Amino acid sequence: MAEQNKLNETSDLAEKEDRQINAEVQRKIQKQIESKQEKQQKLGIYRIGAYLKEEHKWENYVFLGLAIIVLVLGMLILNGTLTVSDTFPVIGGHGTLVGALLSAIGGVFILYGLWPFVKPALPEAKKITWLDRKTFIGNIIRTFLFIIIFVALFVLYDYLITGILSRIF
Helix, strand or coil: CHHHHHHHHHHHHHHHHHHHHHHHHHHHHHHHHHHHHHHHHHHCCCCHHHHHHHHCCHHHHHHHHHHHHHHHHHHHHHCCCCCCCCCCCCCCCCHHHHHHHHHHHHHHHHHHHHHHHHHHHHHHHHCCCCCCHHHHHHHHHHHHHHHHHHHHHHHHHHHHHHHHHHHHC
């Protein structure tokens, strides 16, 4: 009987240790899952479909498309490709004004439609460390010098190749 009690106590202790080990393993697994989710959120890793569904509803795309159409119509009226008849009610005879108004409305609505896309980037833009003025101007000068050198190089190559080809043909 004493041996039976010892065996029962030993098996109870083993079960208790197993439960503790299982609980600890479960806590570690849960901690890893939470850590991975936090890391993904910090890195901004989202599924594209969920992102578009939550952040940019389809209405924004439709609104943006219509705004582009309005802007294009305004520009076509302003440059004379599209004309408004003088006999057209209300806007007839005021084609330039209508074109400018449509262009302005289209431009404002495009900005309004693009705002949901730009808004998440603003906090990230504030974190950017910009160059100081001296370094920035130095980089601009180097860039333009590089462009000028390559333009001169291409003009020289063009001159040489044109001269060679003109003598051959």
